[in-house]
Amino acid sequence: MLVSRYLHQLRLCAKSHVPSSPKTLHSQIIKLGLHGCDLLANTLVDTYGKCGLIHDAHNLFEEMPQRDHVSWASILTAYNQADLPAEALSVFPSMLSRDGLLPDHFVYATLVKSCAGLCAIRQGKQVHAQFVVSSYNRDDVVKSSLVDMYAKCGLPFAARAVFDSIMVKSSISWTSVISGYARSGLKSEAMELLLKTPFRNLYSWTALISGLVQSGFATDASHLFIEMRRDGIEIVDPLVVSTIVAACASVACLEFGKQVHGLAVALGYESSLFIGNALVDMYAKCSDLLSARTIFYALVWRDVVSWTSLIVGEAQHGKAMKALELYDQMVLSGVKPNEVTFVGLIYSCSHAGLVAKGRQLFESMSENYGITPSLQHFTCLLDLFSRSGHLEEAENLISTMPFEPDEPTWAALLSACKKHGNKQVGVRIADRLLSLNPQDPSTYILLSNVYASAGMWESVSTVRKLMTSLEVKKEPGYSCISMGKERQVFYAGETCDPDIKGEILHLLKELDKEMRRRGYVPDTSCVLVDMEEQEKEKQLFWHSERVAVAYGLLKGVPGTVIRIVKNLRVCGDCHDVLKHISSIVRRDIIVRDATRYHHFANGRCSCNDFW
Amino acid sequence: MAQTLARSFTSSRHLTLSSLIPKRLFSSSTSSITRPPSPATLLFSRRPLLPISHAVRSVIPVSAPRYTAIRCRVNRSGNSYSPLNSGSNFNERPPTEMAPLFPGCDYEHWLIVMDKPGGEGATKQQMIDCYVQTLARVLGSEEEAKKKIYNVSCERYFGFGCEIDEETSNKLEGLPGVLFVLPDSYVDPEYKDYGGKPSKNFCFLYCYVLFSPQLCVEIWIFCVDLKYLVLKCDFIAFAPMSVGLRVVSCYC
Numbered sequence: 001m002l003v004s005r006y007l008h009q010l011r012l013c014a015k016s017h018v019p020s021s022p023k024t025l026h027s028q029i030i031k032l033g034l035h036g037c038d039l040l041a042n043t044l045v046d047t048y049g050k051c052g053l054i055h056d057a058h059n060l061f062e063e064m065p066q067r068d069h070v071s072w073a074s075i076l077t078a079y080n081q082a083d084l085p086a087e088a089l090s091v092f093p094s095m096l097s098r099d100g101l102l103p104d105h106f107v108y109a110t111l112v113k114s115c116a117g118l119c120a121i122r123q124g125k126q127v128h129a130q131f132v133v134s135s136y137n138r139d140d141v142v143k144s145s146l147v148d149m150y151a152k153c154g155l156p157f158a159a160r161a162v163f164d165s166i167m168v169k170s171s172i173s174w175t176s177v178i179s180g181y182a183r184s185g186l187k188s189e190a191m192e193l194l195l196k197t198p199f200r201n202l203y204s205w206t207a208l209i210s211g212l213v214q215s216g217f218a219t220d221a222s223h224l225f226i227e228m229r230r231d232g233i234e235i236v237d238p239l240v241v242s243t244i245v246a247a248c249a250s251v252a253c254l255e256f257g258k259q260v261h262g263l264a265v266a267l268g269y270e271s272s273l274f275i276g277n278a279l280v281d282m283y284a285k286c287s288d289l290l291s292a293r294t295i296f297y298a299l300v301w302r303d304v305v306s307w308t309s310l311i312v313g314e315a316q317h318g319k320a321m322k323a324l325e326l327y328d329q330m331v332l333s334g335v336k337p338n339e340v341t342f343v344g345l346i347y348s349c350s351h352a353g354l355v356a357k358g359r360q361l362f363e364s365m366s367e368n369y370g371i372t373p374s375l376q377h378f379t380c381l382l383d384l385f386s387r388s389g390h391l392e393e394a395e396n397l398i399s400t401m402p403f404e405p406d407e408p409t410w411a412a413l414l415s416a417c418k419k420h421g422n423k424q425v426g427v428r429i430a431d432r433l434l435s436l437n438p439q440d441p442s443t444y445i446l447l448s449n450v451y452a453s454a455g456m457w458e459s460v461s462t463v464r465k466l467m468t469s470l471e472v473k474k475e476p477g478y479s480c481i482s483m484g485k486e487r488q489v490f491y492a493g494e495t496c497d498p499d500i501k502g503e504i505l506h507l508l509k510e511l512d513k514e515m516r517r518r519g520y521v522p523d524t525s526c527v528l529v530d531m532e533e534q535e536k537e538k539q540l541f542w543h544s545e546r547v548a549v550a551y552g553l554l555k556g557v558p559g560t561v562i563r564i565v566k567n568l569r570v571c572g573d574c575h576d577v578l579k580h581i582s583s584i585v586r587r588d589i590i591v592r593d594a595t596r597y598h599h600f601a602n603g604r605c606s607c608n609d610f611w
Numbered sequence: 612m613a614q615t616l617a618r619s620f621t622s623s624r625h626l627t628l629s630s631l632i633p634k635r636l637f638s639s640s641t642s643s644i645t646r647p648p649s650p651a652t653l654l655f656s657r658r659p660l661l662p663i664s665h666a667v668r669s670v671i672p673v674s675a676p677r678y679t680a681i682r683c684r685v686n687r688s689g690n691s692y693s694p695l696n697s698g699s700n701f702n703e704r705p706p707t708e709m710a711p712l713f714p715g716c717d718y719e720h721w722l723i724v725m726d727k728p729g730g731e732g733a734t735k736q737q738m739i740d741c742y743v744q745t746l747a748r749v750l751g752s753e754e755e756a757k758k759k760i761y762n763v764s765c766e767r768y769f770g771f772g773c774e775i776d777e778e779t780s781n782k783l784e785g786l787p788g789v790l791f792v793l794p795d796s797y798v799d800p801e802y803k804d805y806g807g808k809p810s811k812n813f814c815f816l817y818c819y820v821l822f823s824p825q826l827c828v829e830i831w832i833f834c835v836d837l838k839y840l841v842l843k844c845d846f847i848a849f850a851p852m853s854v855g856l857r858v859v860s861c862y863c
Contacts, residue, residue: 092712096800111712122794126712129722129793132768161726161790 003037010043014050022047023056042070049078058087067099073106076114085114089123105136109145116149124149140166144173151180156189171199175207182211187220202233202240210243218247222256238269245278252565252592254286255482277305284313287563287590287597304335312344316597318606320352337369343376350384351607358384375403382409386416391425407436411443414450423454434463441467442569479544479566483556490544490551504550511550515580523573543574549581549589559587566593579603715797720761720805721780724770724791735765742771745789749782750775761805772805 006029013021026044029035041064048057061067061075072095079088092111095101103111108131115124128146131137143166150159159180166173174197181190190208197204205228212221225244235241241264248257261279269275276299283292296302296310307330314323327345330337337345342365349358362381365371378401385394394413398405410433417426430450438444444467451459477492522537545566552562570578570593582589583603591598599606711717725745729737742763746756762772772795784792795805 089709089712093710093714096714120709123709123712125791125793126716126796128791129795130713130798132722132724132770132791132793133764133798135767137768158791 002032003034003040006034006040007043010040010047014047017051019051019053022051022053026056026060038064038066038068038071042068042074045071045078046074049074049081052082054078054082054084067101069101069104069107072099072101073104073110076107076110080110080113080117083117085117088114089118089120102134103130105139105142108134108136108139108142112142112145112149116145116152119153121149121153121155124153138167140168140170140173144170144176147173147180148176151176151183154180154184156180156184156186160189171197171201171203174199175204178204179207179211182208183214185212185215185217187212187217200231202235202237205231205233206237206240206243209240213243213247213250216250218251221247222253235267238264238267238272238275241267241269242272242274242278245275245282249278249282249285252286252563253482253487254283254288254563257282257286271300273299273301273303273306277303277309280306280313281309284309284316285592287317287592287599289313289317289319302333302335304338304341307335308338308341308344311341312347315344315348315351317599318348318351318597318608320348320354323348324354324357339371339374339377342371343380346377346380346384350380350387353384353388355384355388355390378403379409379412383412386413389416389420391417391420391422395425395429407433407438407440407443410436411438411440411446414446418446418450418453421453426450427454427456430459442571477544477566477568479548479564481548481552481562481564483552486555488548488551490547492542492544500551500554503554504547507550507554508546511577511581511584514584515577518580518584520576520580523576540573543571545570545574545591546577549578553585553587561588561590564589564591566591569594570598575605575609579605711794711796713796714800715805716794718777718794720772720774720795721783722770722772722791722793722795723783723789724768724793725788726769726790728765728769728788738765738769739763739771741788745783745786746771746773746775748786749779 006025009025010022013025022044025047029040029044034040041060045057045061045064048054048060057075057078061071064071076088076092079085079091088110095103095107108127111127112124112131115121115127124146131142131146136142143162146162147159147166150156150162156177159177163169163173163177174193178190178193178197181187181193190211194200194204194208205224209221209224209228212218212224222244225240228240241260244260245257245264248254248260257279261282264270264272264275264279276295280292280296280299283289283295292310292313296306299306307326311323311326311330314320314326323345327337327341330341342361345361346358349355349361358381362373362377365373365377378397382394382397385391385397391413394416398409398413410429414426414429414433417423417429427450430447433443434447438447444463448460448463448467451457451463478489480487480489482488522540545564548564549562552564556562570591575598578589578591578598578600580603582600586602589600591600596607723742723745725742727733728741728745733741742760743753743756746760747753750756750759756773759773759775760771761774764770780792783789797805
């Protein structure tokens with residue numbers, strides 16, 4: 001009688017999630033001597049778990065003299081819900097060793113969920129093996145969890161294999177398998193399943209779209225988002241919106257990003273933290289810092305991601321003092337920085353030449369916040385030393401750092417040596433870089449220039465020979481320019497639309513004349529292939545970023561900023577040309593290349609000619 | 612022959628014969644032996660026979676559980692512009708070293724789950740042939756494959772257990788018909804048993820039970836078809852003049 005009353009009360013507690021109630025009930029149960037009752041104990045563990053009191057659940061569980069399958073299912077579920085899947089997996093072996101029990105289907109399902117939460121694929125396969133040979137191997141719920149686990153761990157084919165074996169496929173299993181394919185970039189398989197599923201709702205669409213964004217297919221994801229809207233799906237959950245905003249950030253598509261922002265406002269999701277963070281990041285990556293700041297300051301609640309998005313944004317646009325100021329404000333407001341924050345901060349120091357500050361931040365990262373420096377941090381610190389001329393220190397760092405320095409790292413140091421005219425160190429590093437068998441053709445140009453300036457002509461010819469034997473770049477250079485609804489892509493060396501080609505050529509020739517008048521001389525060392533000087537100059541003419549700028553000047557609204565995204569590093573000659581163009585036509589040109597942003601205005605670039 | 616058998620017994624890691632006898636003698640589980648031994652005779656050996664248990668413990672090394680590093684799957688976008696997209700799960704990563712969840716999981720025993728082995732409507736023999744052929748593709752020969760398979764299943768699930776190393780197991784993935792390659796653990800941890808029943812194909816004609824002076828029991832199985840050889844078995848029922856056997860694992 002008493003037992004059933006307490007059972008009922010505990011179940012009500014579990015539903016209401018009020019933390020104080022289960023403790024009160026627990027104390028009453030102990031005083032009444034009912035704590036030996038297994039049923040009550042199990043329910044109490046479950047209730048503690050659901051109310052978030054994981055330590056109480058754990059203690060109670062450890063003290064139970066007699067534990068059964070229900071107790072185990074309750075405690076493992078509690079760990080999963082408290083986001084402690086590692087705890088669940090570490091406590092599980094005592095189910096057999098202490099209690100002599102083999103898992104049932106509830107326990108299997110919970111174990112698989114824990115493995116999914118950790119992406120612990122080895123453990124997951126162990127559980128799968130035991131599940132197959134157990135008597136529960138037809139259970140659809142466990143199979144559904146397995147599909148989810150394999151999808152999260154990046155094994156879409158395994159996920160599909162389990163999925164096909166499910167008798168009655170639930171909406172969750174369809175969503176998991178679609179997500180699995182999408183995350184691994186298998187667009188057509190994912191689409192095929194989306195068309196087949198009887199549960200074509202917001203969740204399956206979200207799984208597809210967010211999976212594609214994660215695997216780098218931002219443009220496809222955006223198209224699918226538009227399809228989803230046409231399908232009439234009501235957006236009751238803001239996750240898909242924040243995913244699309246992230247997609248816009250990665251391709252720097254400002255116009256579409258603004259439309260999605262408008263949609264978020266119209267749907268009432270503007271105050272969501274995830275959407276807010278995504279918007280700050282998107283505007284920063286699309287070079288609209290003003291909007292990024294506006295949204296940031298309008299956020300009611302800011303977490304580490306919000307602060308970091310803005311700090312990194314300011315850093316990438318060369319606003320070092322602003323970034324450091326934000327960092328101070330962040331610390332004052334009690335938010336702890338993470339690894340990404342420090343990458344942004346040290347990056348900003350390196351572009352402003354603040355050596356002491358950069359060193360101090362690097363040390364404070366591990367001393368005050370316990371963050372182990374990663375390769376990115378070391379690269380930024382190296383950059384800092386290189387740009388400010390502390391070349392010996394840079395060389396020392398690169399030899400002592402716990403990571404194997406790769407080609408871009410050495411190349412960065414080498415270009416610094418070239419800039420500061422330090423021939424000795426330069427040649428030393430050039431030799432090391434050469435021995436690494438570099439793949440990037442621009443590295444070879446750099447090497448030959450360094451050797452040439454040191455007068456080592458033999459090495460120069462060696463490098464040139466290697467350069468000619470190297471195959472053409474695997475990735476073709478391209479630039480995209482977006483204006484309003486349009487988005488044009490120009491590939492290097494390819495001829496574009498014949499109607500516009502003539503106009504572009506005419507404009508470029510005119511600009512060229514004007515530039516030469518102002519003292520511009522083409523830098524033909526940027527051209528790899530061996531040909532006549534005149535031919536080389538013509539080659540340079542058709543670099544994709546120039547064509548894109550010309551297109552923007554012809555077709556864009558006069559006076560607006562021209563925004564270009566380039567997939568490779570801007571070459572030295574184009575950098576010069578763009579500076580000139582910006583002063584000739586008196587317009588701002590923003591180019592995002594593979595390394596950073598370049599903001600050309602009035603004949604100058606925000607990167608101070610060092611990229 | 613006797614020597615070969617003795618050697619094969621001592622070299623097997625699955626033998627836990629003597630430890631089973633006292634508990635299982637009066638168990639009531641059913642026998643899966645296809646042909647009852649006839650006539651079943653209890654032979655008292657005149658030669659002093661080493662108790663198997665003693666031999667087993669001295670010869671077979673105890674394998675420690677293997678702690679293997681977990682490959683952490685970090686969502687790297689690869690683009691220098693999205694350090695912020697490197698996943699919201701910055702705090703939760705799988706621990707780099709984690710003990711196996713189930714006893715007997717040593718990554719030397721693998722459960723291979725297959726999809727429609729032998730084709731639609733295959734017989735048990737066809738299924739087993741398919742298993743042997745699949746494993747033979749990575750081991751080189753069917754004889755090798757047969758030695759390494761320690762159990763097969765053709766009813767509750769379609770698959771087989773085999774004793775190979777992890778590198779070889781990776782080669783099985785992606786072979787036609789192979790659904791999953793999973794690390795096997797004890798089904799019956801008390802008896803350190805990887806489970807599974809041998810197919811009816813492995814059949815026995817008669818067996819001899821021997822008692823050594825130390826009252827440990829050894830079972831010597833002679834098969835009609837000398838291709839097959841029993842590695843391990845235990846008692847499941849005992850009555851005077853007859854003995855039922857459940858063959859737990861064997862190789863051929």
